[in-house]
Amino acid sequence: MTSVQTIRVREATHADAEAIVLLQETGFGMRYEEAELEHKLRIFPVERSLVAVDGDRVVGHTVDITMSVTVPGERSVVACGVSGVAVAPTHRRRGILRALYAAQHERTEADGLPLTIFTASEGSIYGRFGYETAIFDNTVVVDRRKAEFRPGTPDPGGVVLSTLAEAADHIRAVYDRWQARTPGAQRRPDAKWDLVFTDPQRHRGNATSLFVLLHADGYALYRRRYDDGKSTAVVAEWRAVTTEAHIALRRVLLGMDLVDTVEANVADDDPLPYLLTNPRAVQLTNRGDSLWARLMDVPAALTARTYRNDLDTVIAVHDPFRDAGGTFALQIRDGHAECTPTTRRPALTCDINVLAGLYFGAHRATAYATAHRLHSESPATLAAFTEAFTTSRAPELGWFF
Known part of the structure; x- marks a missing residue:
């Protein structure tokens, strides 16, 4: 059996790219599409990766980039965003993750960043490294036939149909306005936007490509999925920076013909149940963490918000x-x-x-x-x-x- 003493952590080179992709596909149980992989490697360049190697084999990986994230008070903080954390199933429980994280955190400390953030696939691992769940989201399913808006709820209108290509600039502008005022939200780099607008098949989950609803102060990206004769509108992303945009988009999504249910992720303070005469029409189907965080520099982090x-x-x-x-x-x-x-x-x-x-x-x-x-x-x-x-x-x- 290989011991941790035989494992070496080093910075990755472009020669490691193929092995890194294989490790991540194996660890997360999926296959990247070619176009998707091209964008991903632009978002998280190989030269920002750290790898654990056993001889000449890559058996562990982590990568980071700097992210601008909004904190309470509509302030912006530069944080270390960590991604692609994986250890080969052939090398589990040998201290590889701890060695990778020690090297990763040394780099972040040297960069002088006050926060480290990431989205996690497992919830029992990262507390030992000083991380905690920092943001939650909730998946709700709305029975459209029971979704009647309360009397007196405004009907602002202003929603139009569009395509991803036509709406790209507007979507980006709305997102930037929303991100600047929303705690926890990060700026989205160009490469990530390119991936959104590519709309890879792997991201569709047995549903259609993206449909687009636009409002001057918001947007909704959704798919249609058909299961056992029932139709669901699956909201992949929606952002609204005014109350009017929020209600207008909700009215369209919940008013579509030939749709049985609408599925969406919402924040803890989303007002959707309060807009409807029957709040039971909004059924919570999952609540989970969407971001983990660690304070790297307590004074710098606490004085930033x-x-x-x-x-x-x-x-x-x-x-x-x-x-x-x-x-x-x-x-x-x-x-x-x-x-x-x-x-x-x-x-x-x-x-x-x-x-x-x-x-x-x-x-x-x-x-x-x-x-x-x-x-x-x-x-x-x-x-x-x-x-x-x-x-x-x-x-x-x-x-x-």
């Missing part, structure tokens, strides 16, 4: 994987924070992943305290800390990576 109320406290942070922990004085005035190392006695204590869970606003500090993952000197301290980190808007993932 804004807060709901004033606070003056000291928090002790334990980092189980790197050296980002310590005891920090956190002072918030008029929404803006100062955070510095201190020798004062802490009023709050937690692991670093708890701060990641609170960072975009997906979790509440009181829930962590109930789970014995956040310890406070008093109920008043906990209440003030919870209120400070509470956000007025639920975070949403911009694009899956």
Whole structure:
């Protein structure tokens, strides 16, 4: 059996590209289409990959790029976005992932980035490295025949049909407006947009290619799927930057003939059930995490976002994987924070992943305290800390990576 001592982690070269693709296809159980792979390698260049090698064989991989992500207060932070994390099934449980992540985090620390983010395929692995679920989304299915809008709900109109080719510039412009105000959403690079507009067959899930609905302040991309004689409109992506656009697009999606159900992903604070006379028409079919995060630099991360109320406290942070922990004085005035190392006695204590869970606003500090993952000197301290980190808007993932 190969031991971890025989494994070497190094930066990838273009000669490793074929082996990296094979490893990812094997690990994630799929095959890339040629056009899809071309765009993916533009999004995540091979030269940003780290590989674990056993002799001359690639047996582990991770890749990163810098991402601009919105944080509470409509501010923008440059983060490390990690993707393509895979270990060969022939080399599991030999410390390869830990070795890759040690090298990955050394690179991120050297780059001076305050956050690391990624979308995860498994939920039990990354807590040990200081990560936490940072954004959730919800899959809902709406019975269109029961979806009657409440009296008094506006009917703004303004929605038109389009094609991906015709609508590309408008879609990108709306997304940029939405992303700039939505916690957790990332800017989308050109190569990722090209992949969206290519609409690969593998992404369709036994459904049609994308249909397009446009509004001056929003858009919806959806597919039609047919199962056992029933028709579903599957919303692949929709963004709205005004209430009018939100309602107008919902009305069209829920008013289409020859459609039995509409399936979509929605944020925690989506108002859809409140728009309908029968909220039971909106059935939650899945709730899952869409983004994980880790604070790489506690003061830099905490001072990058804004807060709901004033606070003056000291928090002790334990980092189980790197050296980002310590005891920090956190002072918030008029929404803006100062955070510095201190020798004062802490009023709050937690692991670093708890701060990641609170960072975009997906979790509440009181829930962590109930789970014995956040310890406070008093109920008043906990209440003030919870209120400070509470956000007025639920975070949403911009694009899956």
